[in-house]
Amino acid sequence: MPVTRGEIKGKVLRLLMKTANYTGAYEDDTINDAIQEAVDFVATDMFDANEGWLTKVRYIDTTAGQVTIPIPEGVAMIQQVRYLFGPNYIPMDYNDASKEAQYADDSGARQWASQYRIIDNALYFNPPLAEGGERYLMLECMEYPKRLQQDTDFLESQFDNCMQHFIKYRSATILGAGVEKFAMPWAGLEKDWYMKTKEIIVKRNRQSVPVRDFLGY
Numbered sequence: 001m002p003v004t005r006g007e008i009k010g011k012v013l014r015l016l017m018k019t020a021n022y023t024g025a026y027e028d029d030t031i032n033d034a035i036q037e038a039v040d041f042v043a044t045d046m047f048d049a050n051e052g053w054l055t056k057v058r059y060i061d062t063t064a065g066q067v068t069i070p071i072p073e074g075v076a077m078i079q080q081v082r083y084l085f086g087p088n089y090i091p092m093d094y095n096d097a098s099k100e101a102q103y104a105d106d107s108g109a110r111q112w113a114s115q116y117r118i119i120d121n122a123l124y125f126n127p128p129l130a131e132g133g134e135r136y137l138m139l140e141c142m143e144y145p146k147r148l149q150q151d152t153d154f155l156e157s158q159f160d161n162c163m164q165h166f167i168k169y170r171s172a173t174i175l176g177a178g179v180e181k182f183a184m185p186w187a188g189l190e191k192d193w194y195m196k197t198k199e200i201i202v203k204r205n206r207q208s209v210p211v212r213d214f215l216g217y
Contacts, residue, residue, distance in 0.1 A: 003164055006151030008035055011168045015186065016175065030175065032148070038170035039145055039155065042163055042197060047077050047142050051204040053158055055079065058139040062132035065110070068122040075141045081123065082138040083113035089138045092116050103127040113137075162200060166193035 009031050016026070046053030058072050071078070082089035095115040103109045103126055110130035117124040123137075145156045155164070169190035176184055184190070 001161060002154045002157055003159075004151060005032065005035060005148040005153050005155070008155070008164065008168060008171070009151065012171045012175070015168060015172045030178065031171070034171040034174040034178075035167065036148060037174055038167040039148070039159070041170060042159065042167065042201075043076075043144050045198060045201050046158075049201045049204070050079075051201065053201065053204065054142050054145060054156075056141055056143050058141060059135040060137040060139060061134050062129060062136040064130060064132045065128045066125065066132060067105070067128045068119070068124050069137070070122045071118070072139070072141075074143045075139070076144055077142040078118070078139065079142065080138075080140040081116055082140070084133065084136050084138070085113075094118075160200065162193055162196045166190065166197045169193060 012031060012035070013026065043054060058075070060069060060072070062069060081092045081094075083092055084090075090113075092113055093115045094117070096117055107127065109127035111125065111127045112130050113125075117126070145159070146153075148155070155167075159167070169186050172186065173184050173190060176182070
């Protein structure tokens with residue numbers, strides 16, 4: 001069920017007021033920062049699971065002869081780079097080229113898109129691309145969820161109920177730690193919801209398993 005930052009904030013405050021009184025933990029900006037940190041914490045587990053969570057597709061315009069293409073802002077992990085060939089986008093290979101000779105910038109050599117490297121937060125092509133054009137590259141990547149700017153902003157729908165529960169407890173723990181209170185009475189609940197969150201994250205694409213009949217087939 002979609003939830004706003006303001007709704008999460010209300011749950012965090014109710015939790016803190018019910019179980020503890022941590023002076024200095026209730027400033028609005030501090031609570032907002034704690035919620036965002038908790039959301040980003042869950043996002044890193046989504047990245048590791050590689051089950052399609054927070055996966056986006058970006059299209060990049062290029063020009064022939066281009067050597068580097070900056071990775072778009074917000075991209076955390078790159079899953080696949082593809083180039084446009086006719087009506088299709090063809091996968092490219094990642095090659096760190098650690099033991100390969102490299103072309104000089106003025107060599108005049110060009111490559112048909114086949115492999116890339118990542119250098120200085122940019123896609124790097126050596127030799128440069130022979131072709132280019134509008135939406136020439138397709139970047140399949142993982143991105144952190146959009147930053148919650150207002151209390152009316154909704155958390156992305158991929159964060160389901162159990163993740164929202166964990167975010168509540170995690171945010172409260174962060175706030176408590178900020179005033180040097182490290183023994184939280186809800187630590188057990190936070191751990192339980194984290195385990196449930198992990199179960200869902202790593203099993204998002206769980207497939208059905210046929211039930212064997214009585215003959216064992």
